[in-house]
Amino acid sequence: MKKFIILSFLLGISSVYGQKLYKNDLIQIEKNIYQTALNNYDLAAAKDAVYHIVALEGAQSTYKDTLAFIYFNQKKYLSCLKVADDILTRKQSMPVLELKAASLEQLNALKEAIAVYEKIYAQKKDGLTAYKLARAQQKLKRSAEAFETLKTAENLSFDDSYFINFPKSQKGGQQKVPLKAAYYNLMAQTAYDLHNYDMAIKYYNEALKLFPGFFVAKQNKAVVEMLNKKIKSINKSNK
Helix, strand or coil, X not given: CHHHHHHHHHHHHHHHHHHHHHHHHHHHHXXXXXXXXXXXXXXXXXXXXXHHHHHHXXXXXXXXXXXXXXXXXXXXXXXXXXXXXXXXXXXXXXXXXXXXXXXXXXXXXXXXXXXXXXXXXXXXXCHHHHHHHHHHHHHCCCHHHHHHHHHCCCCCCCCCCCEEEEECCCCCCEEXXXXXXXXXXXXXXHHHHCCCHHHHHHHHHHHHHHCCCCHHHHXXXXXXXXXXXXXXXXXXXXX
């Protein structure tokens, strides 16, 4: 009887160990598939592998963060937002919070995006975050707030390696504009919204000084200069 109990106990340990080993092997296989899919730029296969990893590892799996990033890169912003919210209920993560803000902006939930960007900017004072917050504010016609946000960033650091896509010409195409030049262009836009045309021209000049080929800034500056000249001419003739 004693031998039977010991044998049953050993078989039970062996079974549990075998299941654990089998599960770990499956997780490693899926991680290998995920890495191979990434190397081949196959986001769909990578996403499927991440689904399997999360299912095997459970709710605490760190690969949920990866799933949120994949959804964002696939432009599945609602799915990204759902996963990001799930992660943020369990832990604070600045990259995931940034994904949430960007997803809300892409879904045109600008008021909600602004609230999240404000939370990020309070913790992370940099030029890129200020630009994103002000861009969302300006889209929502809150130009005075946008201008004040941008003013707070004048002396902050701007990542020289970060570029933002803008139209290259009236016929289409894209050009990569350095972040600081895009920042000055947005300052000019908000100044224009506030009917301060001299200041708008000043900031368009700053943008063009940093990036002389900036098509949008050139076009907008020409329009503002024409409008400004016309207004000053009318004001002069009315005196």
